[in-house]
Amino acid sequence: MEKLPPLNAIKAFEVAARSGTFTLAAVELGVSSAAVSQQIRNLETWFGKQLFVRTGNRITLTDAGHAIYPQTARALGDIAAIGQRMLEGGLRTRLVVSVPFSLAELWLAPRLAALLEAFPHMAIDVRAEDDPIDLMRQNVDLRISYGDYHYPGLRMVRLVHDDVLPVCAPEFWHRHGSGDPGLTDLHESLFIHTNWGPNYASHPSWADWFAACGGSRSPDPSHGRRVGLSSLAIASARLGLGIALGQRVMAQADLEAGRLIALSSVSVRLGHPYCAFMPPAKADRADVAALVGLLVNAAPTTRG
Amino acid sequence: MEKLPPLNAIKAFEVAARSGTFTLAAVELGVSSAAVSQQIRNLETWFGKQLFVRTGNRITLTDAGHAIYPQTARALGDIAAIGQRMLEGGLRTRLVVSVPFSLAELWLAPRLAALLEAFPHMAIDVRAEDDPIDLMRQNVDLRISYGDYHYPGLRMVRLVHDDVLPVCAPEFWHRHGSGDPGLTDLHESLFIHTNWGPNYASHPSWADWFAACGGSRSPDPSHGRRVGLSSLAIASARLGLGIALGQRVMAQADLEAGRLIALSSVSVRLGHPYCAFMPPAKADRADVAALVGLLVNAAPTTRG
DNA sequence: AGGATTGATCAAGAAAAACTTATGGAGCCT
DNA sequence: AGGCTCCATAAGTTTTTCTTGATCAATCCT
Numbered sequence: 001m002e003k004l005p006p007l008n009a010i011k012a013f014e015v016a017a018r019s020g021t022f023t024l025a026a027v028e029l030g031v032s033s034a035a036v037s038q039q040i041r042n043l044e045t046w047f048g049k050q051l052f053v054r055t056g057n058r059i060t061l062t063d064a065g066h067a068i069y070p071q072t073a074r075a076l077g078d079i080a081a082i083g084q085r086m087l088e089g090g091l092r093t094r095l096v097v098s099v100p101f102s103l104a105e106l107w108l109a110p111r112l113a114a115l116l117e118a119f120p121h122m123a124i125d126v127r128a129e130d131d132p133i134d135l136m137r138q139n140v141d142l143r144i145s146y147g148d149y150h151y152p153g154l155r156m157v158r159l160v161h162d163d164v165l166p167v168c169a170p171e172f173w174h175r176h177g178s179g180d181p182g183l184t185d186l187h188e189s190l191f192i193h194t195n196w197g198p199n200y201a202s203h204p205s206w207a208d209w210f211a212a213c214g215g216s217r218s219p220d221p222s223h224g225r226r227v228g229l230s231s232l233a234i235a236s237a238r239l240g241l242g243i244a245l246g247q248r249v250m251a252q253a254d255l256e257a258g259r260l261i262a263l264s265s266v267s268v269r270l271g272h273p274y275c276a277f278m279p280p281a282k283a284d285r286a287d288v289a290a291l292v293g294l295l296v297n298a299a300p301t302t303r304g
Numbered sequence: 305m306e307k308l309p310p311l312n313a314i315k316a317f318e319v320a321a322r323s324g325t326f327t328l329a330a331v332e333l334g335v336s337s338a339a340v341s342q343q344i345r346n347l348e349t350w351f352g353k354q355l356f357v358r359t360g361n362r363i364t365l366t367d368a369g370h371a372i373y374p375q376t377a378r379a380l381g382d383i384a385a386i387g388q389r390m391l392e393g394g395l396r397t398r399l400v401v402s403v404p405f406s407l408a409e410l411w412l413a414p415r416l417a418a419l420l421e422a423f424p425h426m427a428i429d430v431r432a433e434d435d436p437i438d439l440m441r442q443n444v445d446l447r448i449s450y451g452d453y454h455y456p457g458l459r460m461v462r463l464v465h466d467d468v469l470p471v472c473a474p475e476f477w478h479r480h481g482s483g484d485p486g487l488t489d490l491h492e493s494l495f496i497h498t499n500w501g502p503n504y505a506s507h508p509s510w511a512d513w514f515a516a517c518g519g520s521r522s523p524d525p526s527h528g529r530r531v532g533l534s535s536l537a538i539a540s541a542r543l544g545l546g547i548a549l550g551q552r553v554m555a556q557a558d559l560e561a562g563r564l565i566a567l568s569s570v571s572v573r574l575g576h577p578y579c580a581f582m583p584p585a586k587a588d589r590a591d592v593a594a595l596v597g598l599l600v601n602a603a604p605t606t607r608g
Numbered sequence: 609a610g611g612a613t614t615g616a617t618c619a620a621g622a623a624a625a626a627c628t629t630a631t632g633g634a635g636c637c638t
Numbered sequence: 639a640g641g642c643t644c645c646a647t648a649a650g651t652t653t654t655t656c657t658t659g660a661t662c663a664a665t666c667c668t
Contacts, residue, residue, distance in 0.1 A: 004380065005387050005585065007311035008655085023615060035656050037616060045457040047390045048583025050440055056664035057615035068386045075382035076308065082372045082379075083309050086351045136354055153349040279352025281309065312626080327644060339627050341645060360635035361644040 005046050012039035013051060014072040017061055083281045095287045096125040098135075099144040102230045103274070104128040106250040108144065115294055122287060141282050142291060146200065147272035154277040159295050160249055161273035164204050166263040167246040167254075168237050173261060183210075183243070183263065184217060191224035192244040194233045202271025203230070209245055212268050234260070309350050316343035317355060318376040321365055387585045399591045400429040402439075403448040406534045407578070408432040410554040412448065419598055426591060445586050446595060450504065451576035458581040463599050465577035466551045468508050470567040471558075473544040477565060487514075487547070487567065488521060495528035496548040498537045506575025507534070513549055516572050538564070 016025040016036055026033040044051050051065035061069065099108050104126065116122060127140070132150050135143055148156055166183065180186055196203040207218035225242050227233050234251050237244035238259050246260070248267065254260040276295060282288050320329040320340055330337040348355050355369035365373065403412050412430065420426060431444070436454050439447055452460060470487065484490055500507040511522040529546050531537050538555050541548035542563050550564070552571065558564040580599060586592050 003387075003584070003588065004315065004384050007315060007383065010383060010386075011308065011311060021615070022617095031655085032657055033616075034618080034658080037618090038655080041617090042457065044440060046583060047387070047585045048440055048443075048445070049390055054616065054663095056662090057613095058664080059616075064390060068389060071382055071386050071389070075379045075386075078375055078379035078382070079311065079314060080308055082314075082375050083307075083351070085372060085375070086353055086368060136348060136352055139352075141352070153346065279350060280307065281351045284307065310625095325644070335626085336628055337645075338629080338647080341647085342626080345646090358634095358645065360633085361642095362635080363645075 006039075006042055009039045009043040009046070010072050011076060012036050013043050013065075014069070014076050016040060016052075016059075017065060017069045018073070021059065083284075086281055087285055094123045094125060095291065096127065096139055096141045097144070097291065098127040098129055098133055098138070098140045098142070100130055100146060101128045102232075102250075103144060104231075106231045106234060106253070110253065111295060112291075115291055119287070119290065135277070135279065141278060141285070141288050143277045144295075145275055145277060146270075148275045149272075151277040155280045155283045157276045157292055157296060159274045159276055161269060162247045162249050163267040163269045164209070164245040164247050165251075165265075165267040166209065166243050167234070167251050167260045168243040168263060169240040170258065170261050172237075172240045172242070173263065181263075182213070182215065184215065186243070188219050188223040189225075190242045191219040192233050192236050192242040193219075193221040193224050193226045194230050194245065195221075195226055195228050196230065204245060204268040204270065206245060208268050209266070213264070213266050310343075310346055313343045313347040313350070314376050315380060316340050317347050317369075318373070318380050320344055320356075320363075321369060321373045322377070325363065390585055391589055398427045398429055399595065400431065400443055400445045401448070401595065402431040402433055402437055402442070402444045402446070404434055404450060405432045406536075406554075407448055408535075410535045410538060410557070414557065415599060416595075419595055423591070423594065439581070439583065445582060445589070445592050447581045448599075449579055449581060450574075452579045453576075455581045459584045459587045461580045461596055461600060463578045463580055464553055465573060466553050467571040467573045468513070468549040468551050469555075469569075469571040470513065470547050471538070471550040471555050471564045472541050472547040472567060474562065474565050476541075476544045476546070477567065485567075486517065486519065488519065490547070492523050492527040493529075494546045495523040496537050496540050496546040497523075497525040497528050497530045498534050498549065499525075499530055499532050500534070508549060508572040508574065510549060512572050513570070517568070517570050 012025065012029065012035075015028050016022055019025045019028060022036040022040070023033045026036045029036065040051060047064070049064045050062050051068075052059040053062055097108070097112075108126065112124065112126065116124070127138070131145050131147075133140065133143060135151070135154070143151065143154075144159070145151065148158065176186065176190055191206055193206065194203060210217040225236065227236055227244075230247055231250055233244040234246045234254065236242065237246060237251075238254055243263065245268075247270070251260055251262075255262060276292055278288055278292070283292075316329065316333065316339075319332050320326055323329045323332060326340040326344070327337045330340045333340065344355060351368070353368045354366050355372075356363040357366055401412070401416075408430065416428065416430065420428070431442070435449050435451075437444065437447060439455070439458070447455065447458075448463070449455065452462065480490065480494055495510055497510065498507060514521040529540065531540055531548075534551055535554055537548040538550045538558065540546065541550060541555075542558055547567065549572075551574070555564055555566075559566060580596055582592055582596070587596075
């Protein structure tokens with residue numbers, strides 16, 4: 001094959017020729033208009049021919065530009081179509097979602113329910129597994145992950161930056177702590193500690209929460225209850241086993257239903273937001289886009 | 305248009321799929337094999353699908369890879385064809401060569417003669433003009449320039465790094481200087497000084513030449529002859545008007561024919577080489593390639 | 609007209625992408 | 639086994655691309 005002209009310049013040319021101005025092309029390409037101007041110039045230098053005539057502040061295709069436009073559009077269209085074809089590879093479209101264990105039950109499940117209401121016939125796989133996973137091998141379409149640092153190269157959408165606050169069952173509070181709004185005198189054994197596992201270290205602890213309150217109490221995990229999953233902390237609290245530092249997004253349904261009560265308005269943000277990752281080519285798939293949209297919107301924006 | 309996959313990765317994929325190994329593809333693309341490996345991986349990440357299966361040290365296209373290969377090849381072929389089409393724009397192919405004034409007569413002309421011997425029917429325009437010129441506007445196919453710094457973005461071929469040495473007509477030497485091999489006693493008025501014009505400052509002067517000889521004579525230009533073109537210096541010397549610091553490539557024919565004699569084997573290199581520039585898309589044109597090849601080969605490599 | 613607006617360009621520095629080098633590992637071939 | 643070939647990976651460097659902020663030319667609008 002002969003030496004190819006610079007492909008990104010060809011792309012810029014196609015858009016510029018179609019839209020008629022570099023400025024609009026720049027918007028479509030998501031870059032500055034100066035960048036488009038430079039790319040076009042590259043291409044002109046490559047060919048040794050002007051592709052646009054510049055008259056003051058506007059541009060028109062030259063004869064040469066007109067001559068090559070249709071071919072560029074067709075070739076790029078073909079390449080775009082490649083992406084589309086890749087998506088249909090699996091024949092029947094199954095949406096494969098992968099989440100960390102902790103999010104599966106209390107966060108993803110209710111939202112999936114909403115999605116299935118809108119698309120009753122959608123075939124969905126939900127997989128619970130911890131980071132990092134290999135999306136390619138397992139044919140995962142969408143991965144929910146804690147933090148924005150796994151999976152470089154994939155398209156990322158920030159979902160929610162959650163926070164934790166002390167919650168417990170109403171009966172529990174009635175019995176053990178109703179006279180202690182600051183939790184300062186509560187017995188150590190009544191605190192539920194969440195252990196996020198070996199890979200995560202940024203989860204707020206009780207000490208962090210007390211510090212945020214301006215205090216300095218630091219309940220000793222060896223005395224209280226310990227759970228290995230943040231959703232389990234919520235469940236335990238709901239069952240009256242103690243006071244948990246529960247993630248807001250997970251506790252919300254229980255709070256609204258009165259099965260849990262919040263013991264303070266003071267909360268501590270998690271170290272990282274939850275994020276959705278997907279291969280860029282799959283980001284345009286209708287089902288993927290729908291789920292992401294729903295997760296973004298349904299995720300209550302952090303309220304203090 | 306939908307969002308395009310990374311085009312350079314597509315290019316790498318096409319070559320890799322066709323050649324069957326990343327190493328060969330790397331050679332074809334003129335990069336390292338690691339670069340190809342990375343580009344392929346980019347594309348796989350983008351699609352979220354493997355395109356090659358790696359078994360130890362070799363690769364095979366996956367089903368997905370097979371599925372998209374023909375489309376990539378076709379699309380890239382189309383784009384390559386765009387370049388070809390641009391070349392035929394002018395219908396009849398005329399080779400337009402542009403040279404600095406000084407090179408036109410004594411350097412380019414004889415070489416063009418050789419070219420026309422091989423291609424008797426080639427239509428050639430020769431234009432003499434000083435740097436910098438606008439190749440695009442004037443539809444110049446090939447520009448010869450002093451220095452490698454004009455015309456960024458164009459393909460460049462180094463032609464010859466010339467040097468200057470003292471030359472004069474045999475009769476002149478007989479009359480004025482035969483007893484003075486070092487030119488140390490020669491009268492100032494007999495030196496021909498070349499003035500390269502306002503844009504160039506690196507041309508060796510008589511002072512430079514004497515310095516290269518280990519001496520320190522510095523003939524005053526205001527006493528000797530001055531010419532505004534290096535080819536004119538040769539011509540003047542040939543006519544017996546004095547001793548010139550002549551460029552070897554220009555003087556060569558006269559030296560071989562005995563119309564000029566070299567007065568020393570000491571020469572001084574020019575500050576820059578002569579280079580040929582052309583729009584990359586035109587570099588593959590048969591006539592351009594032929595002329596460049598001829599200029600490179602016929603250019604005598606600098607001999608001390 | 610005159611001033612404001614729009615849109616392309618230019619030059620600089622900043623950011624991102626691509627590439628290279630060096631190293632390690634898996635299969636293949638004597 | 640031992641040597642080869644070829645791909646994968648990581649770190650660092652180079653090259654390309656992009657942004658920013660300013661300038662300039664044409665048009666538009668009182």
